[in-house]
Amino acid sequence: MTETNPTVNSAGYEVPPELRQNVAITTLDKIWNMGRRYSVWPMMFGLACCAIEMICTAASRYDLARFGMEVMRPSPRQSDLMIVSGTVTKKMIPQIVRLYNQMPEPKYVLAMGACASGGGPFKEGYNVVSGVDQYVPVDVYVPGCPPTPQALLHGLMKLQEKIDSESITQVRWYGKEDIPAIPVPLLGPDLIDPRDNELIKQETSKKPAAPAAAPAAPAPAAEAAS
Amino acid sequence: MYGLGILKGMWVTLTHFIDSYVEDIKWLGRNRYYSKEGIQHRRSKDTKGIFTVQYPEEKLPVPEEFRFVPFLVYDVDEEGNKHDRCTSCGICAKVCPPQCIWIVRTEDPVTKRPVPEPVDFFIDVDICMNCGYCAEYCPFDAIKMDHDYEMASFDRHAEHIFNKEKLSKPASYYAGIRPTNYNREETLKAEEAAKKAAAAAAKAAAAAAKPADGAAAGSTPAQ
Amino acid sequence: MTEATTAAPVEKSELEKRFPDAVKADARPGYAGFLVDTSKLIEVATALRDEMGYDYLSSVTAVDYYSDAPNAENFIEVVYHFYKSTGGGALELKVQTPRENSTVPSLTPLYAGADFQEREAYDLYGVNFEGHPDQRRILMWEGFAGYPMRKDWKEAYFEEEVKPFKNRWPEGQVYRIEDRNPFNKNNAYPQGFDPTGFKETDDPKLYEVLEKAAREYSEDIDTEQVVVNLGPQHPSTHGVFRMAVRLDGETIVALKPVMGYLHRNHEKIGERNTWTMNMPFTDRLDYLSSMSNNFGYALAVEKLMGDKAAPPERAEYIRVIMAELTRISNHLWAIGFLLNDLGAFFTPALYAIVERELILDIFEATTGSRMMCNYFRFGGVARDLPEGVLEKIKSLVTERLPRKIDELDIYLSENELVRSRSEGIGVITPEEAIAFSTAGPVLRASGVPYDVRRADPYSIYDRFKFDVTVRQHGDVYDRYMIRIDEMRQSLQILNQALKDLPGGEIMNGKNPYQVRVPAGESYGRVEGPKGELGFYIVSNGKGNPARYHVRAPSFINLTVLEKMCVGQKVADVVVNLGSIDIVLGEVDR
Incomplete structure (x- = not known):
């Protein structure tokens, strides 16, 4: 270990110069975070165009292995980071939520590109979810359509920054309470978020004249008549 | 012979492996990494061995043509005042495929005529598809595509709708990232201004009897 | 444009003569083809296939002619494009059906390739195809309310009928559209819908169909069968694609592809966009080969616009150069990941990506973006090649790429493991390949020498010497080899194009931000890296397309996947899928 490793050596404790090659005084948080930040295993999970750039990031030119992130796991059970790389559709979001629930803590989500962050150019589409953060919590957003591999690397470094700022005494996954799983949305006449059930009931029982912003989706029979 | 195909393939891998060392030895004394010519070499047709950019x-x-999120160009005059090139004509908002541009216009409280500079200008980068149409079709060279791609953030709700303040960058920045385009546009503008001035001068000469205030207004370069 | 949408006059009269009361020429201005009586469609199509040689059904789609004006004539039209597998122009048939209870006889029993396309028309337009063996929703899920592509169907985020939206300019009141929705989401529900205790209906129906297909496969032995879902999150499905597989031991007895996980409503958005706005959206169809998508769309619109949008010589050459570079970069990727699926874990993919990166550098320098090029304009290209790019292309094409393609060939083509894993797997006979409307490498690997560049030349492809590559076995190995062959042919075209590249203009006239497209219909097709990429557009003379349909090669090539896999081992599924080379952006659109 070099004497000037800023990520480990804790300020405030002076190590005599002759010992600096061999001794580092640090806090538990720093060494714990260092271990975590250099071994973030992303899930091999590609949605759309951005996934191609994600693969390019992992390939030889940009080489994710330099960050200790090259171990892309196809299984959520073995991964720490979900890179949501592309447009999130209503048909896909139940699977994404399920995968997120299956990931062990500590887990992070990186929204790659405009679509995953906020819907992107396809936002207005009837099958598009406007931002994956409506269902799962997102840690880092990387804008761009698609973000270049270097932009994604910058986002991953931001994530490392975030990991660095965490403290072992305060993180939620060592807390006493259970972390509740996110309810998986259902594919009904439109996407149903179980957390919205009450609101949906309220809105759909309103008088037909009410929907101003959102004209209700016509049922097949009703539509033919219109 | 069975297995020859496998050996042939392994030979290819071996040459790739050896090449990375041969390349490093060839570059002894010169910087293959962390230098401009090193990067240039690694993206040239002769690249061999380690391909990674660190x-x-x-x-x-x-x-130069690289496009990411758009930005607005402003000019700085001699006194240090900023002037938006944007005239809020709305062509960028009209041509934007995902409709991520909002332009707030205003009118002069006294004359009731629209003020050319926009009051505010918003781009939702969570919708923007970096297509470059706004820059391509802007008749005033007021909106251009930025090169800065390091924009990752922790919060999109507060940060990802860019307003005019965040979008505005000086013309010198634009000249820095896109020198060829900038020079071409400036030359065109200068030519146009010269043409206009000449036309105005001719007009002034022809109508020498009339007062020359119209010609003076015509000869101001287009902003 | 050299391509002719209409059939030769001989056939015209022939078809009309044969079915005098069922077929009549489409006389609407700007339209071509024939209107066929719904009840006679099967008869006409049979005659076309068996007697007139139109054995290749390229595209099936529906168009909603709808207006809310009081006396408007509203109907749904189903449009078919037939080709001869020996080459030549299209024969276009149309049938019309009322918007309520729309019913059209299914062509799937005649042309197996109509299967998914008819399901798509059913899904998005609610057209009922009588006699379709498996009519389910394909891109949306069972139980979704309404038929979203119909003109009177409005999505939750509906703002205005067409772009540009007025509130962007001049009003400019910035907002996020979700803030205006009662749920803060892109959702809307029918009146009186109660979500408590709701049960999904999509998957049960799928498993029902799967069981039925398994029964048809083998009825005699009663063994315990297992259903395995591969995907949508699976490392070998090349994106979010799902295959529901029913297994008897390790043998596949039934397979149903499930798609729509990346259905981004390309066509609905495309019909709201102006003509120009659609160009960057086409980039995101097949995101590995955006230049080809640009090409197809530009051709279709230019055909409607006529001579005023004919691109100048230099632009034509640049287009061909870019399209062929795209083909190489796409095939590099396809081969790399096919070998990856075959078990050559990542090394070939990494080698291929190095070359692809070098090609992407060219795209980035020319167009500004690595993947989403948005480079073609109606009547030319967006900008000329910057300084130094031409030299870079030349040096790559003449020095590096031939060497590297050879290297990739030597690397694994003769590898015994690869061969034993891929030879004789997923065999498609030429007859099947044509019947299932497969296109591109899949079709040619089965021994059908059909390449749009040669069969129905567009742009300036008739000037170049190149071979239409064909392989005879129709198995996975041939589909791998044909891509290597095609890259070599692309290099040959590139060499000629680079040699002849003339100087001069790159745009025909100005590049306006709004184009005027005369009313009519047009079908522009190019030979994309994945196969025949077609754009069917209908203009009503307004600023945006009335119908914008993409004939996506990977989507239609998937029709044959079930045929490829049934009866084989489950381990071959991913290989078969990899050899089709799908891109989900294009499959689901």
């Missing part, structure tokens, strides 16, 4: 210590330079 971001963030070294960055792959982006070409």
Whole structure:
């Protein structure tokens, strides 16, 4: 270990110069975070165009292995980071939520590109979810359509920054309470978020004249008549 | 012979493996990494061996045409005042495929005529598809595509709708990232201004009897 | 444009003569083809296939002619494009059906390739195809309310009928559209819908169909069968694609592809966009080969616009150069990941990506973006090649790429493991390949020498010497080899194009931000890296397309996947899928 490793050596404790090659005084948080930040295993999970750039990031030119992130796991059970790389559709979001629930803590989500962050150019589409953060919590957003591999690397470094700022005494996954799983949305006449059930009931029982912003989706029979 | 195909393939891998060392030896004394010519070599047709660009210590330079999120160009006059090139004509908002541009216009409280500079200008980068149409079709060279791609953030709700303040960058910045385009546009503008001035001068000469205030207004270069 | 949408006059009269009361020429201005009586469609199509040689059904789609004006004539039209597998122009048939209870006889029993396309028309337009063996929703899920592509169907985020939206300019009141929705989401529900205790209906129906297909496969032995779902999150499905597989031991007895996980409503958005706005959206169809998508769309619109949008010589050459570079970069990727699926874990993919990166550098320098090029304009290209790019292309094409393609060939083509894993797997006979409307490498690997560049030349492809590559076995190995052959042919075209590249203009006239497209219909097709990429557009003379349909090669090539896999081992599924080379952006659109 070099004497000037800023990520480990804790300020405030002076190590005599002759010992600096061999001794580092640090806090538990720093060494714990260092271990975590250099071994973030992303899930091999590609949605759309951005996934191609994600693969390019992992390939030889940009080489994710330099960050200790090259171990892309196809299984959520073995991964720490979900890179949501592309447009999130209503048909896909139940699977994404399920995968997120299956990931062990500590887990992070990186929204790659405009679509995953906020819907992107396809936002207005009837099958598009406007931002994956409506269902799962997102840690880092990387804008761009698609973000270049270097932009994604910058986002991953931001994530490392975030990991660095965490403290072992305060993180939620060592807390006493259970972390509740996110309810998986259902594919009904439109996407149903179980957390919205009450609101949906309220809105759909309103008088037909009410929907101003959102004209209700016509049922097949009703539509033919219109 | 069975297995020859496998051996042939392994030979290819072996040459790739050896090449990375041969390359490093060839570059002894010169900087293959962390130098401009090293990066240039690694993206040339002769590249062999290690292909990696060590971001963030070294960055792959982006070409001049590279486009990411748009920005607004403003000119700075001699007194240091900023003037938006944007006249809020709305062509960028009209041509934007995902409709991510909002322009707030205003009118002069006294004359009731629209003020050319926009009051505010918003781009939702969570919708923007970096297509470059706004820059391509802007008749005033007021909106251009930026080269800055390092924009990752922790919060999109507060940060990802860019307003005019965040979008505005000086013309000198534009000249820095896109020198060829900038010079071409400036030359065109100068030519046009010269043409206009000449036309105005001719007009002034022809109508020498009339007062020359119209010609003076005509000869101001187009902003 | 050299391509002719209409059939030769001989056939015209022939078809009309044969079915005098069922077929009549489409006389609407700007339209071509024939209107066929719904009840006679099967008869006409049979005659076309068996007697007139139109054995290749390229595209099936529906168009909603709808207006809310009081006396408007509203109907749904189903449009078919037939080709001869020996080459030549299209024969276009149309049938019309009322918007309520729309019913059209299914062509799937005649042309197996109509299967998914008819399901798509059913899904998005609610057209009922009588006699379709498996009519389910394909891109949306069972139980979704309404038929979203119909003109009177409005999505939750509906703002205005067409772009540009007025509130962007001049009003400019910035907002996020979700803030205006009662749920803060892109959702809307029918009146009186109660979500408590709701049960999904999509998957049960799928498993029902799967069981039925398994029964048809083998009825005699009663063994315990297992259903395995591969995907949508699976490392070998090349994106979010799902295959529901029913297994008897390790043998596949039934397979149903499930798609729509990346259905981004390309066509609905495309019909709201102006003509120009669609160009960057086409980039995101097949995101590995955006230049080809640009090409197809530009051709279709230019055909409607006529001579005023004919691109100048230099632009034509640049287009061909870019399209062929795209083909190489796409095939590099396809081969790399096919070998990856075959078990050559990542090394070939990494080698291929190095070359692809070098090609992407060219795209980035020319167009500004690595993947989403948005480079073609109606009547030319967006900008000329910057300084130094031409030299870079030349040096790559003449020095590096031939060497590297050879290297990739030597690397694994003769590898015994690869061969034993891929030879004789997923065999498609030429007859099947044509019947299932497969296109591109899949079709040619089965021994059908059909390449749009040669069969129905567009742009300036008739000037170049190149071979239409064909392989005879129709198995996975041939589909791998044909891509290597095609890259070599692309290099040959590139060499000629680079040699002849003339100087001069790159745009025909100005590049306006709004184009005027005369009313009519047009079908522009190019030979994309994945196969025949077609754009069917209908203009009503307004600023945006009335119908914008993409004939996506990977989507239609998937029709044959079930045929490829049934009866084989489950381990071959991913290989078969990899050899089709799908891109989900294009499959689901």
